[in-house]
Amino acid sequence: MTTVILVVMCVVVGALELYAGKQSRDQSNAFSRRIDELNEQVTKQNNVLVTVGEQLTAELSRVKQDVLPALDTRLRQNTGQVEELAGLVHQADEFLRTQAGRLRDLEQQRITLAALRRKLGEVETSVRAVTRTGAEEIEGKVDTALGRLADLERGGEEILALQRTLTRTLEDVEDVVAELLQFTEGELDDTVSAALTGRPRPHGDAVTATGRLWTRDDQLDDILGEMYERCVRASRLNVRFRTTEGSDGPAPGSPERRRYFLGGQAAEDLAGAFSALLISTGADLPRNGLHDAPRGEVRRGLARIEPGLPPGVEPTRPPEDEAALKALLRTLSECSGAVAQIGPLMAVRTRDELLCAVLTAAQSLELESDELFWDPSAATVRLRRLPSHQLWDLTTWATAP
Template sequence: MTWILFLLCLAIAGRELYLAFDRRRPAPELTRLRLHLEDVRRELDRFRSAQRERNDRLASAQDDHAGALSEADARIRSLIAQINDRMLPEVNTRLTRQRETIDRLTTEVTGLRDHLVRRMDHAAAVSLGADPADTVTGALGGRAGDLDPADDLRHAYELFTGRYGMRIELTAPAAHTMRYYLSGRSPRGLERDFIDLLHRLRTPCEDQDLDSAEVLLNALLRTEQAAAQIGPLLLARTPTALLCGVLPLAELRKTETTPLVAAPATAATRLSRLPHPRFHNATP
């Protein structure tokens, strides 16, 4: 009986051990779930790795793009600086010249309109019995080849013509000179006044009014070569001399004086052949 009880106890204990061991073994579904979770974890790892590589490539591409943008921006700034340094001064110079040209044309058109108005007014007066206006020519030239005389010489010339009662009606460039058309005085009256001027220049007195003539002579002296003509009066400046003379009116009717003004040396040669009353050497 004792052995039977002992064997029964052993059987019971063995069953308990089996049952306990069976409870510790994982079920098949749990094993499959674990395997699936392992696959998911490995897939997530691969995805994370791929994402990290993609992010690294994107970051590198962004860095390259930023570098390319910086380089392009630097090139653009360099080109803009070169354009500013090279082209802007030239553009500004051209714009300045264009503005000066427009201003000069505006002044010339205004002067031409005023001249036409004066001519029409005088023509209307002549039609009512007034005397016709006298007009003489003048010219001013600098060194040979210069078209526009110096400002101080032009100012002195215009001051002198105004001093002798002449109005500048029109100016026009011709043969390396600036040609003037002057009204208000007859050629005969100018011839008489200019011969008297040469006499006063030869024998100066304190009470003589020679300011405008001296201003013109000094302006000529400040040039290397120049010439000026007002009706019969001709002035020539060469590197060695300053000569003044009054040409005969008969010569003015036959000969164009503008070429003499354009060639001061030729003008000086012509003046040196004039008789004493019509000639004066104003060389200092």
């Protein structure tokens, strides 16, 4: 019996050992398979990383070979332009200093000539008092000398006036060159930033519209300029650059012509915005015979006090762009002749009319090629040919109180 039990126990122990060995082999095989799978995944990841590294290397090589040399070339070109503009500014500054020195010399000469003239007058008086012999001859010589001194003094004053005109011209040139330098530096910074970041340049960084301003009334020139620039700012535009042809313009005695280069909005957006503002302004005209209403009666329309409001209560103030445009048009209406252009918007004032129009790019180019921007009468005739949806006659609006 004991032997049987021992044999059974040996069999059981052997079976357990066999089972444990089988479990160990299964686990070992499972670990081996898992390790093989992990090795395969690592190999695939290594291959992907190698491919990405090769692509990055190729892209970096392309950037080094193509993009960076092109950027370096453009930077060198723009740097050269900036240096040229800086040289022009320095030359203009030297000219101004030279002219200032000449002005001081001329002022000193004028003072000296005036003192010499007074001295000769005193000598003439003393000579006439001392002797009458040869008085006529001496008097003639003194008169001749005084005449020459007067001519010299007039010539000195003319030279002084010319020097002052030249100084003002050089100051204007310096302002233009400074604005050109600022504009070029801004364009260079924007171009480099756009090239490095790969982002397109916004409209605010580029010139998207042009403007013009002209009036024959010198008294209203400064006020009209302020109203014009206020309207530009209210239209979310900024002046990138401005030029002036000078007070004499193309012909002596002609009014000053101003050109503006504007940025901030696209021309299509400006056309829609100005059309909406002009429609609002046109709605401000009296309707149904109320233009001739007796004094004391209320006029209806935009920006008027509507019936039913208590005394002293004003309606809601218009937006800034509408108020700025109306202020510009009111100032234009006070002129005897003026032209104002802001992108597609063109306002023309003659002695009898005030017209506004929203032009297309082709129409603006046609007016510019015919040189009508500086001629209110001819511009009015041309604007009258436009379709009705592009033209606003604001003569009645301008004369309404």
